[in-house]
Amino acid sequence: MAILSDDWVETALKVTGHFEDSSQPLSAVTGDFDGMGLSLGVLQWNIGSGSLQPMVKPLGLAAVTKAMPTYGADFWKACNAPIPAGLAICRGWHSGTALKAPVRKELRAFTGSPVFVAQQVARARKIAEQALAAAKTYAKADPAMGGIVTKATFCWFFDVYTQNGGLKGLDHGDVAAFIAQHGATGVDDRICDWLEGRAAGTVGYRDALSNAVLWRNKVAAPHLSLFVLSYLRSSLSRTEYRADVLNRKATIATRVGWVHREKHDLTALLK
Numbered sequence: 507m508a509i510l511s512d513d514w515v516e517t518a519l520k521v522t523g524h525f526e527d528s529s530q531p532l533s534a535v536t537g538d539f540d541g542m543g544l545s546l547g548v549l550q551w552n553i554g555s556g557s558l559q560p561m562v563k564p565l566g567l568a569a570v571t572k573a574m575p576t577y578g579a580d581f582w583k584a585c586n587a588p589i590p591a592g593l594a595i596c597r598g599w600h601s602g603t604a605l606k607a608p609v610r611k612e613l614r615a616f617t618g619s620p621v622f623v624a625q626q627v628a629r630a631r632k633i634a635e636q637a638l639a640a641a642k643t644y645a646k647a648d649p650a651m652g653g654i655v656t657k658a659t660f661c662w663f664f665d666v667y668t669q670n671g672g673l674k675g676l677d678h679g680d681v682a683a684f685i686a687q688h689g690a691t692g693v694d695d696r697i698c699d700w701l702e703g704r705a706a707g708t709v710g711y712r713d714a715l716s717n718a719v720l721w722r723n724k725v726a727a728p729h730l731s732l733f734v735l736s737y738l739r740s741s742l743s744r745t746e747y748r749a750d751v752l753n754r755k756a757t758i759a760t761r762v763g764w765v766h767r768e769k770h771d772l773t774a775l776l777k
Contacts, residue, residue: 514657515627515634518664521775523548525754525765532626533618537605543596544584544605546617547626549668553592559585561625573616577609581616630668637663640673647678648731658776662732662758666739670751673735674742681734690730697737697756698722701749710750713764717753725760732759 516532523531526548536545542554551558562570562585571578577599584595599609616622638655641663645651651659666672688696701718704711725733736755743751750765757763761773 510631510634510638512624512627514660515630516623517657517775518634518637518661519548519626519630521661521758521772522665522668524770524772524775525757528768528770530614530618532623533614535605535610535613535617537603537610538597538600539603543593544599544613546613547622549626549630551626551629553584553596554589556589559592561622561629565621565625569619569621570616573619574612577612578616581613633667634664636672637667640667644678644735648681650728650731658758658761659732661776662736662755665755665758669754670739670743673739676735676738676742678731680738681731684734684738685730690727693730693734694722694725697733697752700737701752704749708749709747710753710765712767713753714749716764716769717756720763721756721760729760735759 520531523534527534531548534546534548534550536550536552538544540554542550542552544558545552546558547561551561553559562582567579567582570582574581580595584592587595599606605613638660641655641660642653644663645655645659646653685693698718698721701714701721704714708714721733733756736752736759739755740748740752753763753765757765757770758772758776761776762769762771764770
């Protein structure tokens with residue numbers, strides 16, 4: 507595709523956000539557990555870093571209060587005040603580090619509103635373009651892809667770029683070498699054996715055990731390349747997070763998998 511469509515970017519945001527909130531991924535709201543005061547949307551734009559305010563201010567007070575009749579005026583103040591003052595307003599909505607239910611409800615309504623979803627898409631476009639460029643390079647190198655980037659392939663790369671910073675030097679040659687070493691029918695066993703071997707307490711280890719059963723001898727041929735790339739990219743992550751990274755990436759590659767103790771089916775999203 508010559509131009510990256512808003513539909514593809516929005517779908518990629520939904521896929522990436524699906525693992526945190528499978529029912530309403532674009533409406534994600536997080537409280538002050540990380541010191542950022544308040545974080546909204548799939549990519550968690552927040553008050554503390556100043557990344558949220560430029561997304562809210564162009565929409566105007568009326569758009570905010572339409573979705574947030576009770577707390578909108580104060581939210582607008584928080585987004586227009588210096589960061590320390592904005593943080594103070596948001597922290598007043600908390601019980602400890604947890605947002606109080608009434609304000610969370612209004613913030614979710616605002617975050618999922620068409621005007622803020624459009625802002626999420628616009629803000630994600632730069633990194634989406636980077637992900638698409640990487641996907642095109644990979645698809646050209648993969649004979650099975652024939653240079654064609656599908657929506658599913660783009661979403662896989664988008665998740666890698668937003669959550670893991672890219673491929674870290676990996677390319678299709680690494681995937682081809684791994685498949686040549688283990689055989690096209692043996693790579694899933696090699697990867698599933700690794701999943702089965704995750705130690706208790708490792709991040710995502712329960713999901714890893716479930717996925718080993720789910721994926722063994724069941725990875726469709728068109729999905730095998732990204733399935734292997736998921737494994738190779740996870741091996742470059744911090745040791746304690748490798749299973750979690752693989753669970754997430756291979757779920758996108760195969761369309762179905764266990765992540766964060768929930769079974770996700772992305773088939774409809776990735777048509």
